[in-house]
Amino acid sequence: MTTLKIHHIGYLVKKIEKAKKTFEDLGYQVEHDTVYDDIRKVDICFLIKDGYRVELVAPASEDSVVSGLLKKYKNTPYHICYETDDAEGAYRELTENGFAAIDTPTPAPALGGCNVVFLTSPVIGMVELKY
Ligand code: NI
Numbered sequence: 001m002t003t004l005k006i007h008h009i010g011y012l013v014k015k016i017e018k019a020k021k022t023f024e025d026l027g028y029q030v031e032h033d034t035v036y037d038d039i040r041k042v043d044i045c046f047l048i049k050d051g052y053r054v055e056l057v058a059p060a061s062e063d064s065v066v067s068g069l070l071k072k073y074k075n076t077p078y079h080i081c082y083e084t085d086d087a088e089g090a091y092r093e094l095t096e097n098g099f100a101a102i103d104t105p106t107p108a109p110a111l112g113g114c115n116v117v118f119l120t121s122p123v124i125g126m127v128e129l130k131y
Contacts, residue, residue: 002090004082007130008046008053012070012078016043016058019075023047023054035110040065044110055081055110079118079126087115087131094119099127 013019016034024030028047035044041064045056059067069078084090087105095101099119108116111130120126 002084002086002093004084004090004129007081007083008055009077010055010057010079010081010128011076012066012073013056013058013075014070016045016056019056019058020045020047023049023056028054032110036060037109039106039109042066046110079128081116081128081130083130085131087129090129090131091117091119094127094129098122102126 011019020030020034024047026049028049031046031048031053033045036042037044041059041061043056043058043060047054047056057066059070061067082090091101099121102118102120105115105117107113108130114130116128116130118126118128
């Protein structure tokens with residue numbers, strides 16, 4: 001198996017500034033302040049605590065990629081992002097192991113322009129691959 005390194009836990013939130021404040025109250029430190037991702041129409045911010053990175057994702061408009069998810073699941077963690085040096089290998093292995101891509105590789109402005117792709121498993125739900 002290609003090495004996958006956990007990069008962050010994606011957290012769906014309705015109100016990003018209030019969520020950020022609440023994570024700060026829990027002892028998290030802001031790593032990257034809120035960035036607007038115009039591809040996905042979401043606001044994104046990263047916080048870190050004890051080596052764990054959390055990504056807050058909030059819809060910036062009604063037609064954002066997470067608006068439907070937020071209505072269904074409310075405020076909740078919803079994906080783990082894995083970093084890889086071998087995107088093709090990791091993608092192939094994941095799809096061989098039951099994951100299906102739910103979008104195409106797309107630049108992530110909040111991650112310094114790295115590419116990400118989302119896949120879903122019928123057993124464990126959504127993962128994100130970052131490369
Ligand atoms: Ni993410």
